[in-house]
Amino acid sequence: MKRLEELNYYELLNLDENADLGDIHQAYLIAVSTYSRDSLASHSILSEEEKTNMLKRIEAAYTTLIDKNKRLFYDKEVLKIYVDENLRNRNISEISSKFVQHNGYGFQSKRDITDESDRGEKNTFKHTESTIFGGAHLKNIREMKGITIDEIAQKTRIRASYLKALEEENFEQLPAEVFSKGFLKAYAKYLGLDPDVVIRNYKFKEG
Amino acid sequence: MSNIDTPIIPDEPRKQIWAVGGGKGGTGKTVVSASIGILLAKAGNRVIIIDADLGGANLHTCLGIRHPSTTIADFLLKKVTSLDELLLETPIKNLRLISGANDFLTIANIPFAQKQKLIRYIRNLNSDYVILDLGAGTSFNVLDLFLISDSNILVVMPEPTSVENVYRFIKCAILRRLNNALNNSRFQDIFRLATEARGNESVKTLYDLLERVKQIDSSVAADLKKKINTFSPKLIVNQVRENDNISLGSSIKDITKKYLGVDLDYSGYIPYDEKVSESIKRFKPLVTEYPNCSASLCMNLTMKKLLNGSKLSDGQEEVEESRNEEA
């Protein structure tokens, strides 16, 4: 338990010291929404001024951690910690192929959820998990039901790679939306879900 | 370090008590309790589910029982001598219900001795799991039932009053937990101050509380700190209507940690789903009647998280000794 004033940048954003760019950006988005003016989470507990101050600190934390050199300096000189660079960069190649621009900062838009197990999984809601019937959610449901992609592919005659792309929200690998929607419907139906509800909630594009 | 020679004798699995609370009424505590109970029972566990919402009992409805023949009031009014006599079969195998009462009794005004007896009997129930569906409010009796549990589940919905209530509930629970652990009149003034603090002042006060206790007795302060660190309620966001609301859980977790000093687990969200009220109207349990509706599916996913993260807290709270609420 720490006083607010004593929280370092990582603690402020609830990040591990090994956090990669994707983690940092995701944490930043959540933090901003937590302390924004109209945030449901903070309205009863914080004053406008407290929220503004918090947002300033969050901004400072973010701009430092997202910048490789500033972050190194902060780690070394302020926190006096040494972090193995390799840990942070381990999926940088994977990230770079999926980078999108946002506020001028690059970030990993879609997390590879297959490496979930080796991260501090406890409570960290992945970006892709934050959509009702988003890809990650559908995958969770499928796995919970013990159904494999191949099984669905066989029964629906839809290519496994497309089904996988739907779960990963990997739109580059999918055909035109009208077709993909058809795939998603069949997939949803196979899982026992209401296809219309799934279609309504699934986001085919960023945003 | 390793002692390969000694055979590992698994501990007799201890019964787990799970409590579902969170302050405000209408957030979905009862629906969640019923679903959790059913899913645990369906997984082969022996489950007893108790409607501890005295005055507002409706758990039986969610389990498809129209007119429970006995209720917990029979125990409190000494018509029966043990909780076992109150166990009602439900439509679900392995799941039994102790129904709540809807008469003059309210949880807040059960006398202290009665509550102690109730807690003792709950702990002695023979079952793998006991689920407590708590009523609204933050009376000592509600808090104590919450705190005797191994798993403390909070249900919140995306609505200002519910969010406000859940913070209040967490704060009252942590102070109560510390107070129960302390049970020493030397510190009562410090606690009174902490209880009165609001909003952002709360954590400062919790922090200051530890500091002030430390000045009097540092080992007591260390114990209290441990009590805070080992208190990790699980949060479920229910009745989610927009995607934005999903991150509400992460936001509440963040604020609770920073401003109340308590580390929550965000265990999952349940979408708003018409099938929930439909199942209640039809007197059918949601997760068995509509196993594939979005609420049920999310209930299943949440259940998985609850079970994964069910590292037990540091043992059930002892409230036997604390009689602080008695004037």
Ligand SMILES: Nc1ncnc2c1ncn2[C@@H]1O[C@H](COP(=O)(O)OP(=O)(O)O)[C@@H](O)[C@H]1O
């Ligand atoms: N996920 C949900 N979707 C739609 N309605 C819900 C959902 N959860 C709860 N409800 C509705 O809210 C009402 C209150 O739920 P209940 O579990 O009795 O709340 P509590 O026990 O917290 O007072 C129920 O009658 C139910 O119809």
Ligand SMILES: [Mg+2]
């Ligand atoms: Mg209820």
